[in-house]
Amino acid sequence: MTETLTLRRPDDWHLHLRDGAVLRAVLPETARHFARAIVMPNLVPPVMTAADARAYRDRILAALPADMSFEPLMTLYLTEDTDPDDVVSAHAEGLVTAVKLYPAGATTNSASGVRDFGRVSGVLERMAEAGVPLCVHGEVTDPDIDIFDREAVFIDRVLDPIRRATPGLRVIMEHVTTADAVDYVTSAARDLGATITTHHLVINRNHILAGGIRPHYYCLPVAKREAHRRALRAAATSGDPRFFLGTDSAPHVDAAKETACGCAGIFTATNTLSILAHVFEEDGALDRLEGFASLHGPAFYGLAPNADTITLKKGAPTACPERIETADGPVTVFDPGFDLHWRVA
Secondary structure, three states: OOOOEEEEOOOOEOOOOOOOOHHHHHHHHHHOOOEEEEEEOOOOOOOOOHHHHHHHHHHHHHHHOOOOOOEEEEEEEEOOOHHHHHHHHHHHOOEEEEEOOOEOOOOOOOOOEEEEHHHHHHHHHHHHHOOEEEEEEOOOOOOOOHHHHHHHHHHHHHHHHHHHHHOOEEEEOOOOHHHHHHHHHHHOOEEEEEEEEEEHHHOHHHHOOOOOOOOOOOOOOOOOHHHHHHHHHOOOOOOOOOEOOOOEOOOOOHHHHOOOOOOEEEEEEOHHHHHHHHHHHHOOOHHHHHHHHHHHHHHHHHHOOOOOOEEEEOOOOOOOEEEOOOOOOOOOEOOOOOOEEEEEO
């Protein structure tokens, strides 16, 4: 029985750090284990230009404890007015790693996102030419589309037409939640990858709704049926390099979650690696965890894997804090609903 597991130090290919007091409190939870992370740009106001990205990166690095090493990989928030020259030059400079597409109204702070996808075709063409990846929040926002169907409809109505019209554009379907998305990614010959979150490997929609509403399991895209969760588990543990870790760890203070109209987001930075080791061991795939967490993401983005390593050890159940305290209020840490026996040594 495996009780010690050494991996290349992992990266997080989808992370929310927020700003201000919350940033200062949650950043160490990621930097403790992860070397790099794709940082989401949906602040208020959004990170829309190279100047915005530089300023946000500086705030992140200023908040980083002196005894920790961490590289924020910055993204720009795509709007219908995005300047393609700004995008391309920021990427060429190494300031920006990718551009993020939010359909307007799809998730937290997405009001400035894209409504008319035809109006961003010019930017996407320039991105394809320059090798700038596009990260996609894959949901339509039409009120007549059931919330549990929005990812599948997005693939047909938006994503597939964009990819057909823009050959060579490298696309990451972020936080996929359905078997439909898994099938779409595995059917693609090239230029398409997908991140899978920690929590979508663990919860289905019953966790949110059965026996009472549980706001700390509410996220967007919302968790789906059990059959979809099983499809995500199979993809994550398969060893297929098109699938890699993006936690979508999304802190909100409890007051914003536990309210009549609570925010979407699950905070998993603190215990992600312990949960992943449990999941991969349960599925007989511990030997594939390094690929999912440490190797596939850098390969898709054209980066080298990290040189340093971390070691996970299995033993008695490990204690995990229930909350992270911030100056704005506590942030609840995701509870997977089972004991965690793996810890980062």
